[in-house]
Amino acid sequence: MTGKTGDISDVVIVGGGFAGVVAARDLSRAGYDAVLLESRDRLGGRTWTKPSPLGRELEMGGGFVHWLQPHLFAEMVAYDIGFEPVAPIDTVYYITDDVVKSRPVEEYKAYVGKAQIALAAGALEAFPAPHTLFPLTPAAQKADQVRLLDHIEAMDLEPEQKQMLKAHWTLSFNGPVEDGSLSQVLRLVATAGGTFQMRQASASSMMMAGGTKKLLDAIAGDSTATVHLSTHVTAIRHDAHGAKVETSDGRVFRTRRVIVTLPVNALNSITYSPALSARKTAAATRGQVSKGVKIWMRAKGKVRPFIAFAPEKYPLTMAGYEYDIDGDTILLGFSPRSGDIDIADPKAVEAAVRQWLPDVEILAVDSHDWTADPLSAETWSMYRTGQLPDIEEFNRPEGVLRLAGSDFALGWVGHIDGALETGRRTARQIMTELAALETA
Ligand SMILES: Cc1cc2nc3c(=O)[nH]c(=O)nc-3n(C[C@H](O)[C@H](O)[C@H](O)COP(=O)(O)OP(=O)(O)OC[C@H]3O[C@@H](n4cnc5c(N)ncnc54)[C@H](O)[C@@H]3O)c2cc1C
Structure with missing residues (x-):
């Protein structure tokens, strides 16, 4: 060169x-x-597909992709690159009122899904042509002035559903969500076609093969x-x-x-x-809001396929099963505040995962702190x-x-x-x- x-x-x-x-x-x-x-x-x-000391290549940055993403999908088709579905899970752990609970995944989806669908209502009214964006509709302008947390608080939901919605969106904002905007949520739902179900699918159901x-x-x-x-x-x-x-x-x-x-x-x-x-x-x-960290972990033995959520004050707001590897399990987690958890210390990360799984043993961890990295200073942008x-x-x-x-x-x-x-x-x-x- x-x-x-x-x-x-x-x-x-x-x-x-x-x-x-x-x-x-x-x-x-x-x-x-x-x-x-x-x-x-x-x-x-x-994005950084890295051979990891955990035993396989892992995505240190962006990794989930979907055919709902037109520019990405066009490039994948042009270069003949396929999708790789993520492994199904069967159990959801979640924390509300500082108590750990669990439900089978379908039951959890029905309970929280109702609340998410209610939250997503109005996405296409605010963003009828989400890839054009401007001029902003009156509904988008209004939603842009509304704090997501205030909006959830005002919704007609059970207190537990509200806590779970807040936990989910803390994960999606990957940061302290106090001044995250409702418009950001509606925008993401609208770009995914207008339903919460497809927003969820676009966020975490597929990776890129290779x-x-x-x-x-x-x-x-x-x-x-x-x-x-x-x-x-x-x-x-x-x-x-x-x-x-x-x-x-x-x-x-x-x-x-x-x-x-x-x-x-x-x-x-x-x-x-x-x-x-x-x-x-x-x-x-x-x-913008995101200032969290994504953490890969190798857990000892075979861990049952699960996903777990927690409110913002916990060091990890999400952890979940990703891959089996030579009799062990690779887990993925997100923290809303880089620096809250020592990403180089398997014992510190283990303590955080034990908030849901008291017996888990974390053997090794791998991560890149994009928030502390001055070349990024954030993970993915989520607007206030x-x-x-x-x-x-x-x-x-x-x-x-x-x-x-x-x-x-x-x-x-x-x-x-x-x-x-x-x-x-x-x-x-x-x-x-x-x-x-x-x-x-
Ligand atoms: C942990 C994490 C998880 C994510 N998960 C997903 C996901 O599942 N799906 C998804 O679609 N997206 C995800 N994202 C977001 C996605 O990765 C990014 O939005 C996208 O890769 C950003 O691409 P970009 O080119 O806009 O910016 P960047 O990739 O940030 O590129 C900017 C470049 O500028 C360079 N640079 C900075 N300063 C200078 C300088 N002064 N001089 C020269 N070069 C400089 C940087 O090194 C960098 O290479 C995630 C991101 C992170 C961090």
């Missing part, structure tokens, strides 16, 4: 997650000189963009004609257009000159009250600079699909601009 620091490229793409990689592919395949700068020593960003790395490698392999790994961007100086993208090792990449694909919580880590709009800067400073209009602002170009990335998706916000959507859309917008310049 060649550096082009002396030349002016057509586009510099900052960040090599799915948004950056797909934008680089589309632009380079269309004949544009695209340069991708990635701070890590690998592509994939918040892992997300298979799709990443396929897209990257189709690209002819110049890729610089371990290249950390510190500043972007731009004017009407182009930009200079500066890196921590003193290099300067000159370019006609820039795409920045950083997550919203990390967006302000680059110096922009001129600065991003005051609204973009303020919205990124406020940040009043932030929905900010997404339109994030999609507004700043001269020759545009933002892309799953956090700014019009459709599947916070998902791999949203990263692909924004990468493809932004690449196309830049192609149109550059083509217009050439004919001017």
